[in-house]
Amino acid sequence: MQQIPVMPHEQYQRLQLRRNSPCAELWDLLDEVKDPEIPVLSLWDLGVLRDVRREDDTVQVTITPTYSGCPAMDVMREDIEILLRQNGIKKFTVKTVLAPAWTTDWMTEKGRAQLRDYGIAAPNDVQCQSGKETPEANVRCPHCGSSHTDRVSEFASTACKALFQCRDCSEPFDYFKNI
Amino acid sequence: MSTSQSSDHDSKQDLINYVLRLGDDALILGHRLSEWVSRGPFLEEDIALGNVALDYIGRSRMCYNYAAELSGEGKTEDDFAYLRDERQFQNFLINELPRGDFAYTIARQLFVDVFNKHYLSALLQSKDQTLAAIAAKGIKETQYHLRRSREWTLRLGDGTDESHQRMQTAIDELWGYTHEIFEHDDIEQRLIDAGIAVDAAAFQKQWLADVSAILAEATLTVPDAEWAVRGGREGYHTEHLSLLLTEMQFVYRAYPNAKW
Numbered sequence: 001m002q003q004i005p006v007m008p009h010e011q012y013q014r015l016q017l018r019r020n021s022p023c024a025e026l027w028d029l030l031d032e033v034k035d036p037e038i039p040v041l042s043l044w045d046l047g048v049l050r051d052v053r054r055e056d057d058t059v060q061v062t063i064t065p066t067y068s069g070c071p072a073m074d075v076m077r078e079d080i081e082i083l084l085r086q087n088g089i090k091k092f093t094v095k096t097v098l099a100p101a102w103t104t105d106w107m108t109e110k111g112r113a114q115l116r117d118y119g120i121a122a123p124n125d126v127q128c129q130s131g132k133e134t135p136e137a138n139v140r141c142p143h144c145g146s147s148h149t150d151r152v153s154e155f156a157s158t159a160c161k162a163l164f165q166c167r168d169c170s171e172p173f174d175y176f177k178n179i
Numbered sequence: 180m181s182t183s184q185s186s187d188h189d190s191k192q193d194l195i196n197y198v199l200r201l202g203d204d205a206l207i208l209g210h211r212l213s214e215w216v217s218r219g220p221f222l223e224e225d226i227a228l229g230n231v232a233l234d235y236i237g238r239s240r241m242c243y244n245y246a247a248e249l250s251g252e253g254k255t256e257d258d259f260a261y262l263r264d265e266r267q268f269q270n271f272l273i274n275e276l277p278r279g280d281f282a283y284t285i286a287r288q289l290f291v292d293v294f295n296k297h298y299l300s301a302l303l304q305s306k307d308q309t310l311a312a313i314a315a316k317g318i319k320e321t322q323y324h325l326r327r328s329r330e331w332t333l334r335l336g337d338g339t340d341e342s343h344q345r346m347q348t349a350i351d352e353l354w355g356y357t358h359e360i361f362e363h364d365d366i367e368q369r370l371i372d373a374g375i376a377v378d379a380a381a382f383q384k385q386w387l388a389d390v391s392a393i394l395a396e397a398t399l400t401v402p403d404a405e406w407a408v409r410g411g412r413e414g415y416h417t418e419h420l421s422l423l424l425t426e427m428q429f430v431y432r433a434y435p436n437a438k439w
Contacts (some may be wrong), residue, residue, distance in 0.1 A: 067233070068240075073260030098241065098312035098316055
């Protein structure tokens with residue numbers, strides 16, 4: 001059966017926010033800030049970057065944490081501040097908002113493709129997804145594409161990932177949990 | 180000062196107190212779990228416990244940051260975590276008990292995870308938007324934690340004679356600490372009336388039913404012991420908390436304002 005890809009509503013809203021923003025150059029500039037633990041993924045593609053505004057002469061950047069205890073959040077905030085300063089922006093605030101809670105639905109298609117290239121299975125690389133629970137098997141291997149895989153641990157190198165192993169190519173790999 | 184101003188002040192103080200309590204529960208349990216790092220029974224479990232600890236410590240930071248913002252005296256999250264003494268911590272006692280053996284840690288997590296599932300679901304409805312937002316983040320993590328503590332309870336309870344015995348011992352030892360988590364004082368009653376805090380008593384029966392079902396499946400027995408220990412919310416603690424704080428706060432107090 002052919003599946004028609006549908007963009008989650010939340011992702012569409014994010015995209016509209018960026019498209020209709022009067023400060024496109026700031027969004028583009030912030031694409032340079034990457035997740036320090038997955039350095040191929042920009043904060044926009046990860047879904048952590050929520051909003052960028054310019055009010056009077058102050059730039060306001062809004063980010064949202066992935067997991068409550070994600071230690072990378074402090075680094076992301078610092079990286080944003082360094083980048084803005086380097087680009088001559090002196091007055092800015094970086095605000096953290098908690099609601100609505102971050103979801104992997106905000107991750108862009110480009111981000112998902114970058115994750116796979118980096119060796120991490122993306123949140124939707126699951127056969128027969130039932131709800132958002134991390135499955136015990138059949139997450140698609142980012143190395144060889146096989147779905148003959150098993151979960152080794154519900155937790156992996158960081159809070160946002162689970163550990164799997166491929167039965168065909170034998171490689172272990174991280175799976176970015178769907179939440 | 181008019182009456183309305185003074186009641187405003189009181190309700191704000193109530194809220195700060197409540198937020199600190201939730202932060203204390205999360206920080207102390209998170210610290211206990213972090214003690215497993217490098218001591219886990221095997222690598223994956225070591226990492227899992229470290230990750231769960233991070234979720235709790237992250238939650239405590241959200242609470243302390245909110246308390247700092249509310250109190251507006253130039254305080255930071257670190258002041259609450261590192262510069263308060265034992266009697267000022269108001270966490271429930273179950274969170275401060277030593278980590279024990281692996282069965283003990285899993286039994287505690289099961290009790291706390293089932294509790295948090297109901298508690299955070301109720302807190303989602305809080306009229307306080309920040310608390311509702313903290314709950315919305317926490318509930319996703321709690322569901323993940325609960326799945327794991329449930330599976331471990333089944334595996335250990337229905338495992339070998341030794342794993343079964345250790346689980347049963349842990350459950351019996353912890354049971355008396357599960358009563359105070361459903362109780363509240365006047366501060367919380369006022370916040371419950373205002374639609375801000377959670378009345379845990381409302382889901383106590385459901386908690387017992389959930390826990391009993393998991394224990395039965397794991398061939399474990401729900402204790403019928405009638406002892407209960409309480410005092411955490413008033414700042415009366417077991418001797419274990421002071422030792423935990425000594426270790427946790429040492430560096431910050433020895434080198435005030437140190438940065439890295």
